[in-house]
Amino acid sequence: MRRLKLVFALLAIIAQSFAAQPDRTVVIISWDGGKPSVMQKLVKEGKLPTVKALLSEGSYSWNAQTIVPSSTLPSHTSMVTGVTVQRHGVTWNDKFRENEGFVKVPTIFELAKKAGLKTAMVFSKSKLKQFAKPQTLDAEEYVGGDADKVAKVAVKVIEEVKPNLMLVHFSDPDSAGHGYGWGNEKEGVLPSREFLESLQRCDKATGEIVNALKRNGRWQRALVIVTADHGGHNKTHGSADPEDVNIPWIAAGGLAERNGELKQQIKTMDTAATALAALGLNVPDDWDGKPVWAALKDGGKVSMNGKKLPIVAEWKGNHCGITEPKQIVITDAKEWAEIWKQVHRGKIPVPKVPDIDFNKNMVLAVFMGQKPTSGYAIQITEVARSNGEVFAKLKETAPTKGAIVLQVLTQPFHIVVVPKVDAKVRFVE
Numbered sequence: 001m002r003r004l005k006l007v008f009a010l011l012a013i014i015a016q017s018f019a020a021q022p023d024r025t026v027v028i029i030s031w032d033g034g035k036p037s038v039m040q041k042l043v044k045e046g047k048l049p050t051v052k053a054l055l056s057e058g059s060y061s062w063n064a065q066t067i068v069p070s071s072t073l074p075s076h077t078s079m080v081t082g083v084t085v086q087r088h089g090v091t092w093n094d095k096f097r098e099n100e101g102f103v104k105v106p107t108i109f110e111l112a113k114k115a116g117l118k119t120a121m122v123f124s125k126s127k128l129k130q131f132a133k134p135q136t137l138d139a140e141e142y143v144g145g146d147a148d149k150v151a152k153v154a155v156k157v158i159e160e161v162k163p164n165l166m167l168v169h170f171s172d173p174d175s176a177g178h179g180y181g182w183g184n185e186k187e188g189v190l191p192s193r194e195f196l197e198s199l200q201r202c203d204k205a206t207g208e209i210v211n212a213l214k215r216n217g218r219w220q221r222a223l224v225i226v227t228a229d230h231g232g233h234n235k236t237h238g239s240a241d242p243e244d245v246n247i248p249w250i251a252a253g254g255l256a257e258r259n260g261e262l263k264q265q266i267k268t269m270d271t272a273a274t275a276l277a278a279l280g281l282n283v284p285d286d287w288d289g290k291p292v293w294a295a296l297k298d299g300g301k302v303s304m305n306g307k308k309l310p311i312v313a314e315w316k317g318n319h320c321g322i323t324e325p326k327q328i329v330i331t332d333a334k335e336w337a338e339i340w341k342q343v344h345r346g347k348i349p350v351p352k353v354p355d356i357d358f359n360k361n362m363v364l365a366v367f368m369g370q371k372p373t374s375g376y377a378i379q380i381t382e383v384a385r386s387n388g389e390v391f392a393k394l395k396e397t398a399p400t401k402g403a404i405v406l407q408v409l410t411q412p413f414h415i416v417v418v419p420k421v422d423a424k425v426r427f428v429e
């Protein structure tokens, strides 16, 4: 009997680490035409208080990228399917084309629904129906109107339907941009007053949604992503120009890591992947989008519900023969000998290659690349398996401003041996 109990307990743990998390909420809030450079300026002027608060408690980029064409329907389709326009095939932007049928690739709503989670879409342009496939949404609300009206319906859906995954779409900035202008940075044209006001309306409406999550006790287990489908210049958009393609990407809420500005390049497809990862769902391997792990608490999974792998041996140093940044997984003796030789290039004699039983173990090696001085370091701080993957958490350090450093070239590295796991390894920063 006791043994049976133990088996059940183990089964419960396994089930938990692979299952969708029904107590979590992910809300993607898309400001249609929300140009990041203008938003950033308004934040500095204290005119977007909601965004300002989200920035201070989450992770963000003002330099995320949408697809080309940088237009509403193709871009939002990439945002919710995790793949490029070439793969999802929704190339048009005029309207919901019934004759084309719903988007052919899976949407995040579809995948979340399959995992038993609740989904919702509240949107203010009817063409977004193109990816609102039948039976994939518990609530589908088209609201023709401004951000304030959309937010009211979104709050009602949050309270009554309690979705785990939701897209909220405000069209105000796009309308104001087409009508009065996004501005043009290269030509020194300022954004129109109407455009600035539309962003302030979106900020207030976003605040209503954040407050609803807090009021309903869902904020601690929530991830809110504020982003956009495109920016704009003059009274148009759609091109590959950075003013059109750059989008904001701000992640906050209890499931977000407080990492501030992220240096990595975020793409709009990553929004889909990050949403699934935050819900504890597997991200399809062939997606163009990857989860922005740095924006998720504890790298998403590591130490949250993962099983730690012990580090059985390690080598660390500031000088090696590998001068490019690199993260590698080594699973056989031949490859290991080759890497060992490269690491010790220039050393006479090269130390003997340590014996590793690759039937039982594998090697994870990270190289920081060549640095101009001492004071840099890279470290694998933790390795864990979770959700069918192995996560290696990285910590990189650089000399602080004013620190005394040696004027020598360094190539920091860290190599660890961990038990072999037949799964994909992700290096998480």
Ligand SMILES: [Zn+2]
Pocket: 033, 072, 174, 178, 237
């Ligand atoms: Zn537009």
